[in-house]
Amino acid sequence: MTAFAKGATGVAMGMAAALAAGTASAQEDPIRIGLLLPFTGQYAWVGENVQPVAQMIAEEVNGAGGIGGREITFVQGDTEGVVDAGTTAAQKLIDVDNVMALVGPTSLSFSGSKNLIIDNGVPMVTPTAGTTELDRACQDVCFRTVPSDALGGRAIARAATDAQYLGEGGTAWENPVLMVAQSPAMVSFLEPIERSFSDFGVEVAKVIEFTPGKPSYRSEVQEALAADPDGIVLVAAPEESARVMTNAFQSGYDGGWFVTQDQTNAEYIELAGADLVNGTYGLEEVASEEGQELNRDFETRYKEYSGDDVKIFGTNTYDSMNVIALALLSDQMDDGEITRASLAEHIRAVSDPGEGKTQVTSFTEGKKALEAGEKIDYRGLVGPIDFDDWGNIAAPFGIRKVQDGAWSTVAVVPADALN
Amino acid sequence: MDLLAFATGLISLALIYGLLAIGLNLQFGFAGVINFGYVAFFAVGAFASAIVTLPPPGSEAYLEASARYDIGLGLPIAAGFIAAALAGALLALFIGAVSARLATHYLAVATFAMAEVVRSVLGNETWLTRGEFGISNVPQPLGGVISPESYALFYLALTAVVVGLIFALLRRLGEKPFGRLLRAIKDDEVSARTLGKRTASAKLRALAIGGAVGGVAGALWTHSLGVVHVGQFVPIVTFQIWLAMLMGGSGNHWGALLGAFVLIAIREGTRFVGGIPGLDEIAAANPSFLPSLRFVLIGLLLIAVVRFFPGGLLPERRRKAPAAPGTAPAHAPPVPVAATDGPILEVAGLRKRFGGLAAVDGAGFVLRPGTITGLIGPNGAGKSTMIDLLSGVQRPDGGTVRLAGEDITGLTPEEIADKGLGRTFQTPRLYPSMTVWENLMVAGMPRGNETLRAGLWSSAARRRAEQAAAARAEAVLAELEIAHMRDELAGSLSGGQRKLLSLGRQMMRRPPLILLDEPAAGVNRRLAGDLFDRIAELNRQGTTFLIVEHEMQLIMRYCDRIVVMHQGRVLAEGTPEEIRANAEVIEAYLGGAVA
Amino acid sequence: MIFIQTLVFGLALGGVIAVSAVGLTLAYGVTRFINFAFGEFLTLGAFFCLMLAGMGLPLVWAGLLAALIVGVLGVLLARAFYDPLMSRGLLPLLVTSVGIAFVVQNLVRMIAGSNPFRFPLPLMRPIDIAGIFVPREQLIILGVALAAMLAVHLLLRFTMLGKKMRAVADDPALARVAGISSRRVLDATWFVSALIGALGGILLAITQITVAPQMGWHFLLVVFAAVLLGGIGSPYGAMIGGLLIGLAMELGATYIAANYSYAFAFVVLIAVLILRPRGLLGGRG
Known part of the structure; x- marks a missing residue:
């Protein structure tokens, strides 16, 4: 046998074995959900944060008898943070694993897998892509449980420019600086924040875009401080955020900070250090006063489940997965059959508001209501989860502040205050 | 599905x-x-x-x-x-x-x-x-x-x-x-x-x-x-492309294409590691486990491919030379140099230092057209450096080199080669992954045929030039009695055969002046004699030679004149008889031998 | 004022780069290939240090012990993967080292997960010298960097091992003839290279506050730039190159554009190479 033949046989056998393994598990006929997320590469933490929350809900579902007796299982589709790997990962999930729905993708992978998702009509409920690129990208099958960065950015500007949202002792910012990391998930905040500050009568003194992954940001911080800001809005991944804030501290900065909802979690306090982030403002999507309580319950439940604090995208994943699970159940109860097309319709059916609908906040609640023959309206951690035609949600925002090493809510910015 | x-x-x-x-x-x-x-x-x-x-x-x-x-x-x-x-x-x-x-x-x-x-x-x-x-x-x-x-x-x-x-x-x-x-x-x-x-x-x-x-x-x-x-x-994309090319076999377009298919098969095939029974639980407990395992496998494959398939899955194959052309084998005529009555090569005051060492220190000599000149001297006398300086492989620090009256000091090797100076290396620098025939063809191919355009469109004139080169290659192969090795890789030749082939490459070009660096070193005595007979024959046809050689018998027998170098300078110059009688030369050699 | 402040920042970053670059270039001198897995020594150093500190060891001891562990790992890796290829030329080694980088980085992720960890150094306000802020972490980094470079200098100049390393680097064939066991020198070189790399990784962790599996791989290109700028194989060149690249990055971020600061460092490198193809202190290939 030639060297080539040996190599080719080896690869072929590996593929065959892998495919056989794939089909073998198909016989048990669980409902497969694809996790189309980065698990390796620069954004590997995204997948790592989303998966346990999704699993927690799946265990809740499976523990209660599954969806008509079928269990929910997950298949990872690692997008590696590269466009073409995201596309091939989506291809495998859709064509080979036959997933019923997708949790994900991130903004980067959406660009490459958009056509696949639309052409195959696979419902996706992404907890991770707030990019303004998705605001008008696709109808019918695309949903997201993260508000557009356009809204998040506007909420930050609204709160920062009005002392009533900043809690006790807070003063409105008059000379803000905006620092944004150059990465797909972050840049879409830039324009909305800058424009909104202007709309609310305050001009951003300086916008600094910086390269992610640098070991230090001292010069960038120095440039920011040269504008003598009374507050800095920081839009970056946890690592870079911690680095920028530390470098600013080391450069003697003691003004205010505002971070996006991605950093507004206990995990970030731990990473950056409680002393450092004390007094930092953050954002949280909330449905209402009651929504805040749900958030605290979720934090406790997740800590019990995983032993960890809630990380970025945790709350969004909770809603994404609950919506999918409830839609699956509703679809199954409808005619005993679940297809991708009918699932997309049921995602709307279980989340849209309506007269006489029972409001539910978890799968277990929803299941009870559905089994009682009621129609349901899921209301989540990040808002009422009422999707518009393009699958976007809108929500009031809670303004939170780090006090004594923990986030506490200081105000709520109602949806109409953002106009 | x-x-x-x-x-x-x-x-x-x-x-x-x-x-x-x-x-x-x-x-x-x-x-x-x-x-x-x-x-x-x-x-x-x-x-x-x-x-x-x-x-x-x-x-x-x-x-x-x-x-x-x-x-x-x-x-x-x-x-x-x-x-x-x-x-x-x-x-x-x-x-x-x-x-x-x-x-x-x-x-x-x-x-x-x-x-x-x-x-x-x-x-x-x-x-x-x-x-x-x-x-x-x-x-x-x-x-x-x-x-x-x-x-x-x-x-x-x-x-x-x-x-x-x-x-x-x-x-x-x-x-x-x-x-x-x-x-x-x-x-x-x-x-x-x-x-x-x-x-x-x-x-x-x-x-x-x-x-x-x-x-x-x-x-x-x-x-x-x-x-x-x-x-x-x-x-990482660059490295994937490298991986594809190396897996397939570099130098070989079929291999590169195949490598890409194997790459994608591995890259996407490893996505199925989750199907291996028993891994689900670990994967559920640690979301990073399977995706990272996938890249560990890819990394290990990369290492294994390089280690166990050095040439890739489809190693570059030896190319078979086309059958000898119908036209009769023909020797290349020696290229005429600009008519001059003076010396073909004049070296004056040539200097080259390496750090603190003066390898060539103000050396000078002349070569008459049509002669064979031996360049001898103890080890470290600066002979090989001299050849490098003359052929442009190294730039002199000072002094002049004139080829047929024209100043070629400091020109690039290719310019000097074009002006009619050929050379071989002490350790023959052939193209080891190419066949004997290809080695000759590269040497004999006119520049006009090596252009990109010539590669895309062939013309009658270019075909004729290629046939002429192929005919010359046949003649050289026959002359050097290595015709049976025409499709062997140059890298697989014995030391002596390599020396022959490097001379053969010069025979394809026939420059008027050829510098040979130890053509007989490591060659058995009979083959060495044959080699010098060929040199003498080429010399009769008009080629001038400068030969660095340690084998005194050959030098004395074949050379018209001898230049002796010692410590970077020319110690003596003259006919073999004069050199044999020169006391200084004997002293230098004995001194060199003792030291 | 801003200029001086930027210089201060640049020097500290340069110190981290310089230490790492010295480790990489030392190995090159003896082995004649650029080790793409070198970044993983940094990552491993930082993670082991974090782990040992988590087990209650004081930070200094944790750092030293981590460096030693990585040094030994370096020798083992080299023996298993590089040594069998030493006679096969440049490319197989380069590609193998890329493969090792993949394997190590992902093994770390398999065990530690993808989320970054905080490096346990307390938060400190800077020292204010006539309006110039000098962060205390930077003093630590510069101190360790200087000590490490001094140690390398002493090693190369005054120890038998250092002399042998230099001899092998100058002329491997001659060194063999002179009876220098290349096996031992090779092992020692890998040990020192990996150990310094781990130290660089710990300094990097102090600089960037966080520790993550891909940290070394990301930093590698900057280290390469420093090594080339100084001239491959020249430890003193690597020190200078590291400081220059650090300064270039911070100056670029301040005076050109923050989003081009990496690019600016590479442009400096390429410009230097156009003028001096073997780097600032590189004499040979």
Whole structure:
């Protein structure tokens, strides 16, 4: 046998074995959900944060008898943070694993897998892509449980420019600086924040875009401080955020900070250090006063489940997965059959508001209501989860502040205050 | 399960990576350029094609897609592919020009860095590329005409046609004198230069073609997805292309293509590691486990391939020389030099220092046309350095060298070779991965036949020149009695045969002056005698020789004159008899021997 | 004022780069290939230090012990993967080292997960010298960097091992003839290279506050740039190159554009290489 033949046989056998393994598990006929997320590469933490929350809900579902007796299982589709790997990962999930729905993708992978998702009509409920690129990208099958960065950015500007949202002792910012990391998930905040500050009568003194992954940001911080800001809005991944804030501290900065909802979690306090982030403002999507309580319950439940604090995208994943699970159940109860097309319709059916609908906040609640023959309206951690035609949600925002090493809510910015 | 759709997408991707691997193969497998920034060509090709074909801002299609990019030329897809090829080629020319003087490691890291600079520019110049947002709605060829269900198949066909055409073209080019020259450069650039080859420009051309191929791959990629995003063009893609090329077998376009299919099979096949029973639980407890395991496997495969398949899965095959041409074998006539009554070579006051050591320290001598001159001296006398200085392989620090009255001091090896000075090396610098016949053909091929154009279109005149070279090769093979080894790799020859072949390469060119560096060292006595007989025969036909040699008997018997070097200077010069009687020479040799 | 402040920042970053670059270039001198897995020594150093500190060891001891562990790992890796290929030329080694980088980085991720960890150094306000802020962490980094470079200098100049390393680097064939066991020198070189790399990784962790599996791989290109700028194989060149690249990055971020600061460092490198193809202090290839 030639060297080539040996190599080719080896690869072929590996593929065959892998495919056989794939089909073998198909016989048990669980409902497969694809996790189309980065698990390796620069954004590997995204997948790592989303998966346990999704699993927690799946265990809740499976523990209660599954969806008509079928269990929910997950298949990872690692997008590696590269466009073409995201596309091939989506291809495998859709064509080979036959997933019923997708949790994900991130903004980067959406660009490459958009056509696949639309052409195959696979419902996706992404907890991770707030990019303004998705605001008008696709109808019918695309949903997201993260508000557009356009809204998040506007909420930050609204709160920062009005002392009533900043809690006790807070003063409105008059000379803000905006620092944004150059990465797909972050840049879409830039324009909305800058424009909104202007709309609310305050001009951003300086916008600094910086390269992610640098070991230090001292010069960038120095440039920011040269504008003598009374507050800095920081839009970056946890690592870079911690680095920028530390470098600013080391450069003697003691003004205010505002971070996006991605950093507004206990995990970030731990990473950056409680002393450092004390007094930092953050954002949280909330449905209402009651929504805040749900958030605290979720934090406790997740800590019990995983032993960890809630990380970025945790709350969004909770809603994404609950919506999918409830839609699956509703679809199954409808005619005993679940297809991708009918699932997309049921995602709307279980989340849209309506007269006489029972409001539910978890799968277990929803299941009870559905089994009682009621129609349901899921209301989540990040808002009422009422999707518009393009699958976007809108929500009031809670303004939170780090006090004594923990986030506490200081105000709520109602949806109409953002106009 | 829709395996057909799955396979279609992957085969298209494998073809695109195959194209990338072929382009890289032309740069490395042929021309030996270690380019660790190949992804940059892929990137500029993708962006160029996208920008050229996007509907212009303000147009109906632009508004309908609620697009937000700033530049779109709205030209047909074909124009996009041409723009992509041009963009890739221009970037390659730029990188080539900037890094022309860099050696292996410096080149590898400099190209790596340049690709990162390109990525940084593409990521930051948002007016051009929309940066981290990327551009969606890149037009797809016949996108509105073909139904979405069959579009993937259509695109696969289109990709196969484009890749097939380029593949055929490059394969043809590889078998032509141009490709042969590139492989010679990869094996030994300095030696190619001493045969008068313009290696820098040939390498630049190979770089440019490789860049253009990478650009076209970028165009194929962006139109297949309908998006272009800078997040694709990270360094890891370059390494994947290298992996594809090395797995397949470098220097071999079929191998590169095959390697890309194996790469995609591994890359996507390892996604199925989750199917291995027993791993589910670990995977559930640790989301990073399976994806990381996948890359651990890919890394181990990479290591294993390099370790156990040194030549790749499809190692480069020995090329068989075409049958001897019908035309009768013919010797090359010696090239006439400009008519001059004076010496053919005049060396005066030549100096070269290496750090604190003066290797050549004001040496001077003259060679008369039609003579054989021996250059002797103890070890370290500066003989080999002298040959390097005369042939331009090293630049002298001072002094002059005149060839047939013309000053050639400080010229490049290829310029000096063109002026009629040939040389061999002490350790023969052949092209070990090429056959004996190919070694000769490279040496004998006129420059006009080694151009890119000649590789793409053949003309009657060029065919005649190639036949003439082939006929000469037959004559040289017969003359040196190595005709039976014509299809052996030069790297597999014995020491003596290598010496013969390096003389044979000069016989293909027949320059009026040949410098031989220890032609008989390590050659058995009988073969050495034969070799010197050939030299004497060539000399009778008009070639002048300067021979560095330790074998005194041969020197005394064959040389008309002898130059003795000692400690970088010329100690004595004269006929063999005069030298034999020179007391100083005896002293130097004995002294040298004792020390 | 801003200029001086930028210089201060640049020097500290340069110190981290310089230490790492010295480790990489030392190995090159003896082995003649650029080790793409070198970044993983940095990552491993930082993670082991974090782990040992988490087990209650004082930070200094944790750092030293981590460096020693990585040094030994370096020798083992080299023996298993590089040594069998030493006679096969440049490319197989380069590609193997890329493969090792993949394997190590992902093994770390398999065990530690993808989320970054905080490096346990307390938060400190800077020292204010006439309006110039000098962060205390930077003083620590510069101190360790200077000590490490001094140690390398002493090792190369005054120890038998250092002399042998230099001899092998100058002329491997001659060194063999002179009876220098290349096996021992090779092992020692890998040990020192990996150990210094781990130290660089710990300094990097102090600089960037966080520790993550891909930290070394990301930093590698900057280290390469420093090594090339100084001239491959020249430890003193690597020190100078590291400081220059650090300064270039911070100056670029301040005076050109923050989003181009990496690009600016590479442009400096390429410009230097156009003028001096073997780097600032590189004499040979």
